Amino acid sequence: MRYSDNGTRGRWVGLGRSTDADPTQAGRAATVEALAGRDAKCAIVFASPHYDLEALTVAIHAAAGEAQVVGCSTAGEIATNGPGDSSVVVLALGGEGLSVATAAAGGASARLREAGAEAAACAEGVEDLPHRVLMLLTDGLAGNQQEIVRGAYSVVGASVPLVGGCAGDSLEMRETLQLFGDRVLSDTVIGVAIASDAPLGIGVRHGWREVGDPMLVTDSSGTRVYTLEDRPALDVYLDRLDAPGPARTDAAAFTRFAMTHPFGVSSRSAEAQIRYIADANFGDRSIGCIAEVPQGGLTWLMEGDSDSVLDATDGACDDALAGLAGRPPLGLVAFDCIARRGVLGEEGIQREIDRIGARAKGAPVAGFYTYGEIARTAESPASTTRPSWYSP
Amino acid sequence: MPRSASDWTTYQLTEFMDGVSRAEDEPSTLALAVERAAEALEAEVAAVVVLTSVRASVGFPRGAVPDRELIAIAEGRASGIEVPGVGPCNAVKVPLHGQPPGTLLVARRQNEPFGPDETVLLAGMARVLSLIQRLLRVVAGERMLREKVERQARDNARLLASLQDREPTSARRRFPAAS
Numbered sequence: 001m002r003y004s005d006n007g008t009r010g011r012w013v014g015l016g017r018s019t020d021a022d023p024t025q026a027g028r029a030a031t032v033e034a035l036a037g038r039d040a041k042c043a044i045v046f047a048s049p050h051y052d053l054e055a056l057t058v059a060i061h062a063a064a065g066e067a068q069v070v071g072c073s074t075a076g077e078i079a080t081n082g083p084g085d086s087s088v089v090v091l092a093l094g095g096e097g098l099s100v101a102t103a104a105a106g107g108a109s110a111r112l113r114e115a116g117a118e119a120a121a122c123a124e125g126v127e128d129l130p131h132r133v134l135m136l137l138t139d140g141l142a143g144n145q146q147e148i149v150r151g152a153y154s155v156v157g158a159s160v161p162l163v164g165g166c167a168g169d170s171l172e173m174r175e176t177l178q179l180f181g182d183r184v185l186s187d188t189v190i191g192v193a194i195a196s197d198a199p200l201g202i203g204v205r206h207g208w209r210e211v212g213d214p215m216l217v218t219d220s221s222g223t224r225v226y227t228l229e230d231r232p233a234l235d236v237y238l239d240r241l242d243a244p245g246p247a248r249t250d251a252a253a254f255t256r257f258a259m260t261h262p263f264g265v266s267s268r269s270a271e272a273q274i275r276y277i278a279d280a281n282f283g284d285r286s287i288g289c290i291a292e293v294p295q296g297g298l299t300w301l302m303e304g305d306s307d308s309v310l311d312a313t314d315g316a317c318d319d320a321l322a323g324l325a326g327r328p329p330l331g332l333v334a335f336d337c338i339a340r341r342g343v344l345g346e347e348g349i350q351r352e353i354d355r356i357g358a359r360a361k362g363a364p365v366a367g368f369y370t371y372g373e374i375a376r377t378a379e380s381p382a383s384t385t386r387p388s389w390y391s392p
Numbered sequence: 393m394p395r396s397a398s399d400w401t402t403y404q405l406t407e408f409m410d411g412v413s414r415a416e417d418e419p420s421t422l423a424l425a426v427e428r429a430a431e432a433l434e435a436e437v438a439a440v441v442v443l444t445s446v447r448a449s450v451g452f453p454r455g456a457v458p459d460r461e462l463i464a465i466a467e468g469r470a471s472g473i474e475v476p477g478v479g480p481c482n483a484v485k486v487p488l489h490g491q492p493p494g495t496l497l498v499a500r501r502q503n504e505p506f507g508p509d510e511t512v513l514l515a516g517m518a519r520v521l522s523l524i525q526r527l528l529r530v531v532a533g534e535r536m537l538r539e540k541v542e543r544q545a546r547d548n549a550r551l552l553a554s555l556q557d558r559e560p561t562s563a564r565r566r567f568p569a570a571s
Contacts, residue, residue: 124454132477150427157452158436159477266403268434268510296406298399 011095011198012038013331015364017079019087023051026088027059034092040064042100042192044135044333045071045179046078046368047088049169053177053184056088061182067092068102070190071179072137075168075338076349076369080357083341083349083369085170091331091366097197101125104180105189109142116151119191123156129195132160133202135333137190139176140166140371141278144222146292148189149374160193161202161377165335165370166290173255173278176371201323204375206274207312207340210264210300212240220295223278225263225287228299232285237261237277240301254280258287259342264300265293272300276339276372290372304343312340313352317359332360334367341369401513404432409520418528422448425496425521432517433510435498436475437483440521441466442494451475451499466495473499484511486518490525 016033020026031043043064047056053073061069079089093100103125105118116136123134134156138148145166152162167176178188194200215236219226228236238248241261246253255278264272279288293299313336321329334356341349349369356365411428415421422440426448430438437451439462446459453476464470465483475481484506485497496518500506506514 154450155454157450157454157456157477158475159453161477266400268400268404268432294407294410296410297403 011098011196011330012093013364014038014040014092014094015080015331015366016090016092017077017081017084017087019084021086023053023056023088024059026051027056028063030088030090031060031063031092034090035064035067035094038092038094040067040092040094041098042093042102042194043067043069043071044091044093044192044366045069045088046074046091046366047071047179048077048084048086049073049172049177050086051088053179057179057184058182060088060090060179064092067094068100069179069181070102070104070137070192072165072167072190072368073169073177074368075170075371076341078334078336078353078356078365078367078369080353080360080365082353089366089368091333091364093194093331097129099127099129099195101193102180103191104178104185105191106185106187108139108148108187108189112143112145112147113151113154115189116148116153117155118151119148119189120152120155120193122191123160123193126193126195129197131198131200132193132195133200134160134162134164135192135194136162136164136374137178137192138164138166138372138374139178139187139189140168140290141173141176142187144292145290145372145374149376152191153376161200162374163202163333163335163377164374165368166372166374168338168369168371171255171259171338198327199324201320201329202375202377203316203319203321203323204377205312205316205319206271206304206337207309208262208264208272208274208302208304209308210272211303212301214266214298214300217293217295217297217299220293222292223289225289225293225299226284233287234280234282234285237287237301249282251279251282256342259339260303262302262339263289263293264302266298272302274302274337274339275299276337278371304340306344306348309340309343310348310352310355313355314359317356321359329360329363331364331366332356334365335370335373335375336367337373338369338371401509401516404513405516405520408432408517412521413524415524417532418525419448421521421524421528423450425517426450429496429498429514429517433498433500433506433514434504435500436478436481437473437499439466439497440488440494441497442488442490443492447494462497465497465499472502475499475501482506484514486511486515488518488525489522496521 014034016030018026018029101122103122105115108115215228247257258277263275275289426438439449481499483499488494
């Protein structure tokens with residue numbers, strides 16, 4: 001059992017993980033471990049899509065008592081003891097001085113902004129405590145994630161920082177799933193409003209750097225980029241990166257190749273915003289991203305290496321911890337981009353989680369590899385790649 | 393990200409124009425404008441104030457827009473605003489040359505003051521917004537005129553049809569058939 005409880009008004013964070021192949025056993029075991037006999041207010045679940053998620057979610061809901069259950073499928077799970085691809089991770093939050101409210105908004109792809117607003121409305125249901133955060137767990141394949149953030153921001157404004165991530169499906173790029181109560185949903189935005197009488201710190205870094213000259217986005221619509229510099233976007237992308245043969249003809253090979261070569265879009269801040277590339281259309285030679293690439297703007301091809309990505313991990317953790325005003329963390333949630341996983345490789349992600357764990361100083365670490373990250377804070381008013389937080 | 397201030401301003405303005413010009417009516421244009429201005433300038437808050445009315449804003453919790461404080465900034469009686477959850481923010485405002493005239497303003501946390509290039513960008517956004525508003529009004533005026541003409545034409549057609557229906561009766565009345 002891995003959890004921390006320093007007794008401050010009894011707030012606690014508990015972590016459970018199971019790799020049991022049976023979904024019912026796995027769900028029950030991870031939840032029991034996370035709760036450790038306590039009454040939780042919320043259980044946040046990150047689960048491998050290889051499970052029968054219906055059975056898993058029913059088991060977690062049954063074992064979680066009165067706790068609100070939320071979660072999603074992943075492109076890899078993160079826990080204190082390392083990353084995994086066939087596990088379920090449950091992070092339980094409870095105790096006095098903590099209030100949680102949740103919401104689910106379905107049919108997101110047809111109404112991204114409205115779904116974001118609907119999910120964010122749960123922030124109006126938490127107790128009036130001095131520190132709040134709104135976590136969004138979204139379907140990364142539903143469309144322009146920026147619209148979901150805009151919808152959420154229209155409800156909470158700058159008063160509540162936004163964090164979260166886009167659910168994954170182990171790079172199948174077919175369907176991601178969201179968990180709410182005892183149900184498994186798709187095409188849904190989950191909102192989790194957390195209010196606390198202690199600070200919640202958020203850190204945001206990505207570790208990518210631009211390669212070569214910027215390109216003018218001459219034709220795009222939402223998440224789809226049709227032309228760069230007036231040439232088919234896919235041709236420009238493949239040529240500039242001297243992409244290998246399979247990535248030029250095979251959709252899955254392209255997705256794997258593009259995973260480590262996202263776009264960066266210009267922003268006022270020193271760090272570009274990252275746009276994870278999800279697919280290519282070999283017919284019209286366009287490229288699909290997880291979030292908007294504005295027409296008329298500049299974009300860069302981005303690259304990273306183990307050092308730059310791990311430095312960003314350290315930086316994000318430090319920024320998150322700095323937000324706790326000197327208090328030790330109770331737990332840490334990481335929304336980590338699948339693209340970063342691609343750069344780090346299997347050994348590298350173990351090192352990454354070890355580094356996060358070292359900074360957590362014994363507090364539990366949970367999270368998942370995402371298809372995109374959400375963070376909107378006063379210090380980081382953009383959205384993409386980042387770990388976040390939680391303190392007593 | 394290596395870039396000159398002028399490059400950045402140009403591309404942000406292009407993106408703003410592209411985004412805002414997709415709206416189909418004035419309220420949604422204003423809503424998009426404040427949202428995109430806030431995003432480009434990484435501002436916590438943005439608003440359009442016309443006379444003594446906040447026509448659009450972003451950055452405040454739903455139902456909690458501080459109209460009075462925003463109008464005070466627009467009127468030059470305040471240079472900043474307290475944003476819940478963020479704290480005191482510096483504001484910058486530029487005129488909107490519409491009829492009636494208005495103000496586009498943004499506010500950002502105090503440790504991030506607005507630079508000259510950002511004020512120039514905001515002024516450019518205000519100019520673009522004014523032009524789009526004018527265009528929308530011209531289009532709306534033309535649409536109203538066209539609808540009026542079409543309505544008139546339909547009325548005329550109905551009247552003509554009605555007269556044609558009545559004509560044989562009237563003719564019979566005036567020229568009764570001989571028996």
